Amino acid sequence: MIRRGFASAQRVAVAEQDASRQGCRLADTLRLRLSISAAKMAEVEAAIAGVGVVDPVKHKPDVRLLHQIGATYCIENAILPWRSMAGEVIILTSRPEDFACHREKLSSQLGAIRWAVTTEAALHAAIRSCANDTLARLAEEKVASEESCRGWNxxxxxxxxxxxxxxxxxxxxxxxxxxxxxxxxxxxxxxxxxxxxxxxxxxxQFRPEAKPAAPTTPHRLPIVTIMVPLYHESEIAVRLVNRLSALDYPHDLLDVCLLLEADDQMTRQALLATTLPRFMRAIVVPQGTVKTKPRALNYGLSFARGSIIGVYDAEDAPDPQQIRAIVARFAAVGPEVACLQGMLDFYNAKTNWLSRCFALEYATWFRVILPGLERLGFLIPLGGTTLFFRRSVLEKLGGWDAHNVTEDADLGVRLARHG
Structure with a gap:
């Protein structure tokens, strides 16, 4: 970085300290802070490791090798078996620092290997081009059949x-x-x-209860992924990007995924005309047997980076401090709490009589009824937005039921069923 003139020694040292303290990749911290392209950063990482750089989008991978390892495993571990050359299988990775952990497993399955560096975007794009049908099917069948509506007649x-x-x-x-x-x-x-x-x-609400633990900022802030399903939202896409850009959370720890349906050209064109921040990316959900919000969320979950998964709707205007508050709350309550539901308010409560009725209904539901149901020990019917989950629990449950359009309430029921 210093030799190539991308940054001074002091800036690199500060970034290294911050990355170590926050538990995130130094490469991601430097890329975001110095506004370096992912391709340039891949070249730097490859030079440090003494390996090459490959773009699997331009130079297509061998599909047979990918299926031998499995698309899900490749996405989770940021690797891609690319091609076999001179008796060796070349493995691409977007996380060079982790490659040693996978070498033994890959060697046992593929034989002699050597590796090269690529960008995360190129790696994901190559995997999608080869295994989109598989990933789409997994998104539709994540939930166990006995807990899913897909068998509903x-x-x-x-x-x-x-x-x-x-x-x-x-x-x-x-x-x-x-x-x-x-x-x-x-x-x-x-x-x-x-x-x-x-x-x-x-x-x-009038019964005294134990004072909740005060929210505390954890020593290491986690990576938070925010997923926003979009469909025919071209008119508000730009405003949404501006609202999410105002979130006050370290950008190297924030991962915003805008989920677009494959046939929604209007929203895709609107986002293409917008310069997305480096912590924000668009993910195109392939067509399948159903087209639902939970299916899009399941597909996006496969590519999420965070240990905390949040869901917003396109119309949401979250408080800039909301992510920090969520992280602090998760740290305070401990691992037994798997989900946090944000309180929702109507943005135009004073416009007319009808909007005032909606505002009153929202205020009563989120500030009185839901907290009361929680104290009674009943299950909580979750709302469809401003939801945050521990990723480990969400994946254990199988994510969202792609065949249930009331996926929010359904997930609340399954959380209660599984304790």
Missing amino acids: ARQAANVTLSLIAFAIASLFAWFGPTAIALFGVMLFWTVANTALKAAAVIM
Whole structure:
């Protein structure tokens, strides 16, 4: 770095200290702070290691070698078996400092190997070009079949529902009085039960509880990945980038993934016309058997860098200090807490009567009902945005159910089921 004139010795020393303290890669810290391209940084890392640089996008890898190792393993460990030359398999990596950990396993499977450096973006692009169908299928089937909706028979459910409606209508004509009383009784029961539950949640707010642990900033800040699924959001894409750029968290520890559907050309063009910060990247989700938000999140999770995974919607305008608050809260509560749900507010609460009603509903739900349900020991139906998970727990659960459009509430139920 110093010999090539990219930085002074002092700046490199400071970056090295910060990277060591924060537990992140020195190369990433230098690249972000010095505004060096990923390709230039790969050249520097290769020169230090005494190996070459390969672009697997321009020079396609051998698909057979990739399938022999497995696309998921390659993504998780930032490696790519590229080609076989002169009796040796060349392995590409975007994390040279970790390659020694994989040498023995790779040698046992592939025989004689040597390695070279590439960029993370090129490595991911090459893997996607060779194994997108596999990755798309994994995104759709991450959740165990017994906990997923993918086996749900929608036609059978519709037939049962229509049969019940027809029976109710026929009963009204045949026995109007008893049927009306029965239907009214069922609706009244559910209304009273729902009101009683909300009343219990409100009452729980007045019960004293142990003072929660004060949020503390951990000695080493974790890498946080924020995933934002987008679909036909071209009009707000630029504003979204500006809002996320305002997040006050070290950029070398922040990983923002904008998830785009393959057929959404409008949003892709809008982002192409925007200069994304270096901690932000667009990930194109390939087409599959379903097109849902949870499927896009599962696909993005495969490429996420962070140990904490957050989810925002395109319309969100998070507080700049929110990520620091989340990290501090996770550090304070310990590993038994797997998920944090942020409180949501309506941005235009005072615009008209309807927006005031929405604002009141949001305030009641997130500040009274959900905390009350938690104190009662009930499961929490999560919202679809401003959610943060410990990655280890999320992957253990299989991520999101790609076939369930109420993936947020479903994930809350599965978190409760698995303790």
